[in-house]
Amino acid sequence: TICNGDSVVLTGSGATSYTWDNGVTDGIYFIPTTTTTYTVIGQDANGCSNTDTVTITVSICIFPQANFSISDSVICAGSCIDYTDLSADAQTWEWTFQGGDPASSTAQNPTVCYDSAGTYSIQLIVTNNFGADTLTSQIVVHPNPTIVAGSDVTIMFGNPANLISSTTSTGSFSWTPSFNVDCPTCQNTQANPEETTTYTVTLTDTNGCSASDTLIVTVEFENIIWVPNIFSPNGDGNNDILFVRGKGIQSVLFFIYDRWGEKVFETTDINLGWDGTYKGKPMNKAVFVYYVEATFMDGSNATKKGDVTLIR
Secondary structure (H helix, E strand, O other): OEEEEOEEEEEOOOOOOEEEHHHHHEEEEEEOOOEEEEEHHHHOOOOOOOEEEEEOOEEEHHHHHHEEEEOOOOEEEEEEEEEHHHHHHOEEEEEOOOOOEEEEEOOOOOOOEEEOEEEEEEEEEEEEEEEEEEEEEEEEEOOOOOOOEEOOOEEOOOOOOOOOOOOOOOOOOEEEOOEEOOOOOOOOEOOOOOOEEEEEEEEEEEOOOOOOOOOOEEEOOOOOEEOOOOOOOOOOOOHHHHHHOEOEEEEEEEEEEOOOOOOEEOOOOOOOOOOOEEEEEEOOOEEEEEEEEEEEEOOOEEEEEEEEEEEE
């Protein structure tokens, strides 16, 4: 039995000379296109002869054809590739992945990861009952860049922090979170965080490969609240308004009472102070009592009370 298109050599035995159909001599290639029976005449040295037959069965054989696609033939170290079999008439698959993990597979559609940079070959051998076929290809794995963020930083609230990174690679930079960062796409920049924040710097090189590192900016708060003990709302432009002062204040409740306990002023706006009037009229020189409730940026609270003297 042979496949369509294949050849076969027919050779007789048991005699001295042989003649096949149509006078063809022994040991000749036959290429039948359909199932065919051939007759051979054998003759010995005495001139005696005999015949025999052999039937060649021609089958339509479908051989496998290896083929596959790659999700990405150029990747960065640490990435993975999906291999999709596109072979025709295959029954088994034998993959070999140079530099890959795994290094080989018999799965039809494997996924392979590459940890090291390099140019690697891939081979697929497919088989069926009639034979085998092989296909090879290559993939490129680029190295990842390197970047190191600077040391962790501690600042007082309201002060800037330097965000500094170092690298021997080239590419584009990105700092996240970018809120309150002066230049999120610079290698080195400044940030003004309102709370302790972890910043990540990412470097992406020309191959699209990236690396990241982090640093922590710790924000410390100096919580101070105070109210002057004297002010002079006389219109001279100096010390005319009584404000709550301090550091790290997020919100306030500010109250002023006269000596009889009547409230003459209140505000929840730290930027709004008392101008020494009550119901639109200037108050006389006197000693007043203030009371402040403050909430600081770090979430803590404080209260303060005392006397303030109004002079003109």
